[in-house]
Amino acid sequence: MPKVQKLQREEIKSSFLLLLPATIGLLIFSFYPIVSAARTSFFDVSALSLKYDPIGFTNYIKAFQDKIFLISIGNTLFYTIAVVLLQILVALIFALILKNAFFGVGFFRTAFFLPAVTSLVVVSTIWKIFYHTDVGIFNSVLQTIGLAPVGWLTDANVVLMSIVIVGVWKEVGFSMLVLLGGLNIIPADYYEAAAIDGASGWTGFWKITLPLLRRSLLFVTVLATINAIKVFIPIYVITNGGPMNSTQTLVFNIYRNVFGYYKLGYGSALSMILLLIVGMVVGLQFRLLRSDVEY
Amino acid sequence: MKSITFDKCTSPSSGVHLNGSLKGKKIFQIILRYVVLAIVGFIFIFPFIYMFLSSSKPQAEIFQYAFPLSWKTLIPQTWTLENFVELINLLPYSFLHYLGNSIFVAIACTFGSLIINATAAYAFAKLNFPAKNILFGLFLITMMVPFEVLAIPLYLEMRTFNWIDSYEALIIPWIANASGIFLLRQFFTEMPKDLLDAARIDGCNYLSTFWYVVIPNSIPALITFSLIRFQASWDSFIWPLIVTPSPEKRLVQVAIATFTTEVDTRWGLAFGASVMATLPILITFLVFQRYYVKGVMMSGLKG
Structure with missing residues (x-):
């Protein structure tokens, strides 16, 4: 009995040592900031003296009267829906085409994944010049085939869609790869059995592929959604929120309020709203993920 | 290719x-x-x-x-090669200086998080201790909170620590990482118990078992993990933008962005800098593609 106790004590002691550094790190750089952000959102903070003035829910009330904040919510919503729909649809099509082994398949898989390993700053830099009204490649092509040039970054009705295209191009390879992983573990027997029963291509897709791909699909959708909600770099590099606030998004607006206007309390309230939105997406994921398909 | x-x-x-x-x-x-x-x-x-x-x-x-x-x-x-020559002779700092900063920070982040997260993941995967599930749950919560929410308090923290414009600010907050612990725990859990028990019988304690048995048997997983962490650090933008206002500790991504967001955009420099910042990561990806792809595909299956 004392021997067992000694062993247990050693195990607990070792666990403690093994976990200590990570726990300290997360305490200081994750837990404390979460609590601190929540607290700061109820204060008016002067950026220079860091004097905290308690003002209750004023920051939150102000947010919903702030026209630019409301615009940024609308833009973020549009961006997120457009990016996620396009990204998942295109990724699914790519994955279905590329799951088969054929000559050159590896080349295409790699090609589609290249943007995913390139930094978003570099990607945004290249697309910014592609979109240029006068010297950009898109307008060159349009004019060469006799069409009118488009104000990719100057027309307030177009510019958010331009950013959507950048987002999809960058992330679609990642989603594709996750979906390929999901497709690869669907047993081939299922398709063979279905074929014997007379179910061909489309029926097989709807009745076998899609249901069994549910987990991977949900995973990439949630990841893509959270990523899209937080869109910042393309906005910062390509449009700076313009023209006429047409590309103001949630995180860009937070950045501008905090590091442009030094409104720390207000910015914290906006980030708590962001946390709430992301939290709802994650919560939804957990509800939907309770899938009982085992294969 | x-x-x-x-x-x-x-x-x-x-x-x-x-x-x-x-x-x-x-x-x-x-x-x-x-x-x-x-x-x-x-x-x-x-x-x-x-x-x-x-x-x-x-x-x-x-x-x-x-x-x-x-x-x-x-x-x-x-x-x-004039764009590259100009980038190398850039003032106040050569672009190589920013590249060096990024390489140093990314390597430090990767090594630090490799050690700290692997040890924690091992404890969660193979050891028993009180309140294990509660602690793991708490760790997972931090995984759900986007960095953007933490940016303001973290920035204020850096001011308190006097870490603005320092390597510490660029490295230390990013070492402990819940999603890294989560990923490695998955790998370690799959390691056969017999293997660890054999080491214990041979007289290893938990820490030496980790060092002599767990680490050598999970090299592919550790490579995958390192690649993900290295790329995350290399691509980081918002945080270095916030905590390094002066150019001395500037990282590559921020340096590239300054070429395109300044009033007079220097496109030649922007492209040259993009090539210099992308090439190392592209080559790394092509060399270690197998590990990288496996990591991505696994993330979806275990989600």
Whole structure:
């Protein structure tokens, strides 16, 4: 009995040592900031003296009267829906085409994944010049085939869609790869059995592929959604929120309020709203993920 | 170019389709597939080609042949290294200085998080201790909170620590990482218990078991983890933008962004810098592709 106790004590002691550094790190750089952000959102903070003035829910009330904040919510919503729909649809099509082994398949898989390993700053830099009204490649092509040039970054009705295209191009390879992983573990027997029963291509897709791909699909959708909600770099590099606030998004607006206007309390309230939105997406994921398909 | 390969990449449906459909239809499908893939593949590779070629053009030539569209639009008339030379002689700091900063920070982040997260993941995967599940749950919560929410308090924390414009601010907050612990725990859990028990019988304690048995047996997992962490650090933008206002500790991504967001955009420099910042990561990816791809595909299956 004392021997067992000694062993247990050693195990607990070792666990403690093994976990200590990570726990300290997360305490200081994750837990404390979460609590601190929540607290700061109820204060008016002067950026220079860091004097905290308690003002209750004023920051939150102000947010919903702030026209630019409301615009940024609308833009973020549009961006997120457009990016996620396009990204998942295109990724699914790519994955279905590329799951088969054929000559050159590896080349295409790699090609589609290249943007995913390139930094978003570099990607945004290249697309910014592609979109240029006068010297950009898109307008060159349009004019060469006799069409009118488009104000990719100057027309307030177009510019958010331009950013959507950048987002999809960058992330679609990642989603594709996750979906390929999901497709690869669907047993081939299922398709063979279905074929014997007379179910061909489309029926097989709807009745076998899609249901069994549910987990991977949900995973990439949630990841893509959270990523899209937080869109910042393309906005910062390509449009700076313009023209006429047409590309103001949630995180860009937070950045501008905090590091442009030094409104720390207000910015914290906006980030708590962001946390709430992301939290709802994650919560939804957990509800939907309770899938009982085992294969 | 090496290509992505899978252990099992045979089509589950090949052979099944042929029974029902005509051979001619099949051939048409194959041609259609290659045409579609070639067009889409071009869209995905073209921006990289454009970037490499534009970085080799003299500043004056970059937009000279933008319209009408011809091969001159893409191919440099005069091949030059002047953009790279200018980047190296850049003031106040050479672009190599920013590259060096990024390499140092990324390596430090990767090594630090490798040690700290692997030990924690091992404890969660193989050891028993009180309140294990509660602690793991708490760790997972931090995984759900986006960095953007933490940015303001973290920034204030850095001011308190006097870490603004320092390597500490760029490295230390990013070492402990819950999603890294989560990923490694998955790998370690799959390690056979017998292997660890054998080491224990041979007189290893928990820490030496970790060092002599767990680590050598999970090299692929550790490579995958390191690649993910290295890339995350290399691509980081918002945080270095916030905590390094002066150029001395500036990282590459921020440096590139300054070329394009300044009033007078230096496109030649922007392209050259993009090439210099992308090439190392692209080569790393192509070399370690197998590990990388496995990590990504696993993330979806275990989600």
